[in-house]
Amino acid sequence: MKLVLIGTGNISNALGRLLANAGHQVLQVYGRDRQRAAHLAYDTGAAPVSDWKAIRSDADLYITAISDRALTGFKEKLQLPGKFLVHTAGSVPLNVLEGVSERTGVWYPLQSIRGDQPTPHKIPFLIQTSAPEDSVLLRELSESIGCPSQVVTESVRINMHHAAVWVNNFPNLLYSIAYRLTEENKVPFDFLLPLLQETADRQNGTDPWKWQTGPALRNDTVTLQKHMDLLKSHAGWQELYAKMSAAIADLTQKAE
Amino acid sequence: MKLVLIGTGNISNALGRLLANAGHQVLQVYGRDRQRAAHLAYDTGAAPVSDWKAIRSDADLYITAISDRALTGFKEKLQLPGKFLVHTAGSVPLNVLEGVSERTGVWYPLQSIRGDQPTPHKIPFLIQTSAPEDSVLLRELSESIGCPSQVVTESVRINMHHAAVWVNNFPNLLYSIAYRLTEENKVPFDFLLPLLQETADRQNGTDPWKWQTGPALRNDTVTLQKHMDLLKSHAGWQELYAKMSAAIADLTQKAE
Incomplete structure (x- = not known):
């Protein structure tokens, strides 16, 4: 052509x-x-x-x-x-x-x-x-x-452009926050990379929800509170942690 | 042993x-x-x-x-x-x-x-x-x-257990939300997988922030508002989108 x-x-x-x-x-x-x-x-x-x-x-x-x-x-x-x-x-x-x-x-x-x-x-x-x-x-x-x-259609394309934000911009933000947490704790970010990769590598086109784990999924309020306390000097990330945990709880309810 | x-x-x-x-x-x-x-x-x-x-x-x-x-x-x-x-x-x-x-x-x-x-x-x-x-x-x-x-130390271990949530539980939630958005738009989630993988594969232990892109980073209020509108039937995700965008804006200011 x-x-x-x-x-x-x-x-x-x-x-x-x-x-x-x-x-x-x-x-x-x-x-x-x-x-x-x-x-x-x-x-x-x-x-x-x-x-x-x-x-x-x-x-x-x-x-x-x-x-x-x-x-x-x-x-x-x-x-x-x-x-x-x-x-x-x-x-x-x-x-x-x-x-x-x-x-x-x-x-x-x-x-x-x-x-x-x-x-x-x-x-x-x-x-x-x-x-x-x-x-x-x-x-x-x-x-x-x-x-x-x-x-x-145009509508689907624009929706997919938006969905792309959820698998690129936003995970990258989370990685950036985790990077700062490892810096504060003097552990190289390398220590989190295999877990980060494993989380992405597991995705095979089926619903990622089947891989969901963690305190918010289990409604483990003790651990959730501990993590919120660890974030007390990062008010914005603390709010984000709370919102993200609420979204996990919400999807858990819908999956039940 | x-x-x-x-x-x-x-x-x-x-x-x-x-x-x-x-x-x-x-x-x-x-x-x-x-x-x-x-x-x-x-x-x-x-x-x-x-x-x-x-x-x-x-x-x-x-x-x-x-x-x-x-x-x-x-x-x-x-x-x-x-x-x-x-x-x-x-x-x-x-x-x-x-x-x-x-x-x-x-x-x-x-x-x-x-x-x-x-x-x-x-x-x-x-x-x-x-x-x-x-x-x-x-x-x-x-x-x-x-x-x-x-x-x-014990404190560092507990902090890293918390940091793990940010590179595993939370990205997986975002993937799950994106999966639901692709379902609503009748596009296979496969179409987002290469982008999801690319985002994770780029990480090499240095600050992930250098890969940050998207409307929140650019303070592109027109696109941000479009995306918020697309989420109007998902109140929880809309709030999450707003909080995540605010966290990106906040890190942008700190990086300047």
Whole structure:
């Protein structure tokens, strides 16, 4: 497939390389920053462009991976009448692309991609298109780089973007709190890593609740109170501990 | 080393097998439940016993892995004067063993061990002993089964038992909530697993905060409000979302 990449951030870099490696022809990489555009263009065998007017009109697909804010003013910069154009943002409506093209879509990678880290092996894609038949093309594109995909509504995509917060941002916060607790106790965080990993590694797609253990599940009020006492110099974390324990108790009741 | 195991639960099974495989001589396995004792005894080359009075007095170390509650009434059941006796519980005081022996310790595996799962490869041990010289023996024992260990005070051990809740019980709750969100949206939880794994796999012992991303970190009030709205039929999770976001904002301020 002949592609044009718009944007030179983490997503564009990761997807661009995966697509080029899978044999797709990346015609151009657009980037405001010439050096970044040149770098990604070199790695994908494309031509770098920094002028909107220089974007070719003969690609099969235009993939934008620019910031959510930049997407909002997109139509003032680029016109691609009749061309298939997708954005890659989790929470941005599809209709933000209206006015750039009539044939639009979203190819949303449900994964955390950082430029300073190797690209994760598995990137599940959520797909949405203005014309139903175009979803086939995005499913094939996902498959070509070895990634699963599912066609969803806009509402489902936004809900999944939200669900991602619960398995990424929030666990990472909990890890950060635990890190501070190990520091206070002069035990290396390494001592908690095997448990942290085991907790994640057990997940196999079925309900994680079957792995739930701990004082809140057992309604062990003595241990719960001990832990609350240990947090007395961390008022915010103490409240969080209480709320989290209440949510566990609540799910326990529902499971009974 | 000549050992006696007391208890036939998950911990006793996992540690007993690891110790026997490492060449230690398990003399006896005590269990109220004869069948369970016989099973673990068979697997570790030991003799099963179900009578407290039948416990031999010539072992180098007695390891109890019975319930926290059973530990409290332990001295009415068993007397091991002069013998080195350790318990394996995270939050139970060392002095619960007073009255059974004067030479006591704790050999606490900081890991989640389930009988229905393979024993995790890495089990870090926290060590506490009534006589400082006995800690050497428990460090060697840990090393003999390939596991790291650290000698700690009772306060540190109890704090680390608490910290474990933050990397096990609480992330597992978050996974369970995310699972329910994927169910509501008819997307398989498999779609969130690579992100969940990536978040855990990135941790390398340094401060997890460096991986923090998301709307709360960016103070993206528009997305935060959208997510709160998506949770309007889940009041408890909505409160939890707010508290977690507040904790992220708080750590952001501290990091600045």
